[in-house]
Structure formats: structure tokens, C-alpha cells
Amino acid sequence: MPSSVIEITVNGSEEEFIAKPGTTLLGALRDTLGLTAAKRGCGVGTCGTCTCHVDGEAVMSCLVPVETINGATVRTLEGTTPADGLSPLQQAFLDNFATQCGFCTPGMIMAAEALLAVNPAPTREDVVTAISGNVCRCTGYESIIEAILIAAEATS
Template sequence: MPSQIVSLVVNGERREFIAAPGATLLACLRESLGLIAAKRGCAQGACGTCTVLVEGRPEASCLVPVETVAGASVRTLEGVTAGGELDEVQSAFIDCFATQCGFCTSGMIMVAEALLERNPDPSEDDVIEAVSGNVCRCTGYRPIVIAIMEAARRRRERAVPR
């Protein structure tokens, strides 16, 4: 099977690249597009550190053959920082000490973005459910949950017209 040209809308920009058959979305993001925020931790969909949003849904990009999402809109952590400004989730992760080694952080933030998009006022159980597919081996889950709750609060406050 020959390689093919695949087109995606990545962080709002149309990008085209050549993908070998079976190439994963993660490999294409990292190797073809130079977007290295999403990490490879297990390459079998078990750790969550490769999580990106495909059409707004969190997906383990290490398991997604890129040709199956051709034309889709993909959002990575690089897109969250667009313009150099940190958003509420990023700044809450800093303020709540929700990062340790940093290797799971990209995936954690992306599932948080998807959660808050869909549910601006999540319960703690909702947050735990949302991050349940993501492993933090430094075991800093508590500050991560606190940071996402704090991010939700900040985003709701910002949304209230003054």
C-alpha cells in the first residue's frame, strides 16, 4: 500500500502531509508536523499521555490510524497556548502545583479542556471520571483534580458579564 497525502485541520490551520499506511495520528503530529506536546507513553492506549482532541473529543492519538480521521479538526496543547497566553486550565495547573515530571500534563490538560467545553460546572466526580484514562505515575492526582475544579471556577467567573 502506498503512502498517501493526508489533510487535517490542526489547531485551526489546514495542514497536509504524507503518511505511511497505518501511521498513527500521534506519529504524524510529532514527526510530520513537529507538534511534540502529545507524548508516547505506552503506544497501546493505556496511559493517556498522547491525548488530543479530534472534533472536540479526547482520543488516544497513538491508537488512531491517521487516514481514519482525514479532514478532521484536531486540537493539541500547542493550540491551547495560541497567542502565547495561558488559558484557565494551564494557569490553574501552575497555581495548584498540578505538574511534577510533566510527562502526563499535556494529556491531562486536553481531557480537562474537553470536559469544560461540555460541562462548565463539573462535580469532583465528573473531573475524576474525565481524567480516569490518564496515568500520572508521580501520583499527583489530587492537585490535578483540584486544578481542573479551579480552572472551571475561573472560566465561569470570566464568563459572567460585569
């Protein structure tokens, strides 16, 4: 199979590059575009740390062949960071000690961003459901759930 020319918009910037067949969105982001916030944890869609947005939906970018989303709009954690300071979710994670090793944090924040975009005033259950595909091995989740609820309150 030949390589494909991929044109996607990533964090507002139009990107054009060549991808070998089977290249995942995660691989393209990290290795081709140098956007390393999304992490490769399990590589099989069970840990969630590669979570990004494709056309506004939270997806596991390790499961998405990039050639199948040609023309799409992609957003990564880098794209949620304002020019100055931190986004409300980033600030809430920082203030609420919602990170330890930090490996799950990019996926957690992107899952939460997708939730708050469609549901600005989520219940605790909504938050739990939104991050149920994201594994954290350090925190016990409670501080993450609280941080997302605090960010929702701060922005609504």
C-alpha cells in the same frame, strides 16, 4: 499498501502531508508536523499522555491511524495556548502545583479541556471520570483534580 495524502486541520492551520499506512495521529503530529506536546507513553492507549481532540472529542492519538480521520479538525495542547500567557487550565495547573515531571500534563489538560467544553461546571466525580484514562505517576492526582475544578470555577 500505498501511502495516503492526509489533509487535516491542526490547531486552526490546514495541513497536507503524506503518511505511510498505519501512521498514527500521534506519529503524524510529532514526527511530521513537529507538534511534540502530545507524548508517546505506552503506545497502546493505556496511559493517556497522547490525548488530543479530534472533532472536539478527546482521543488517544496513539490509537488513531491518521488515514482514518482525513478531513478532521485536530487540536493539541499547543492549540490551547493563547498568544499571550497561559490558558485558564494551564494557569491552574501551574498555580496549584499540578505537575511534577510533566509527562502526563499535556494529556491531562487535553482531557480536562474536552470535559470543560461540554460541562463547564463539573463535579469532582465528573473530573475524576474525565481523567480516568490518564496515568500520573508523581502527583497522586489530587492536585490535578483540584486544578481542573479551580479552572472550571475561574472560567464559569
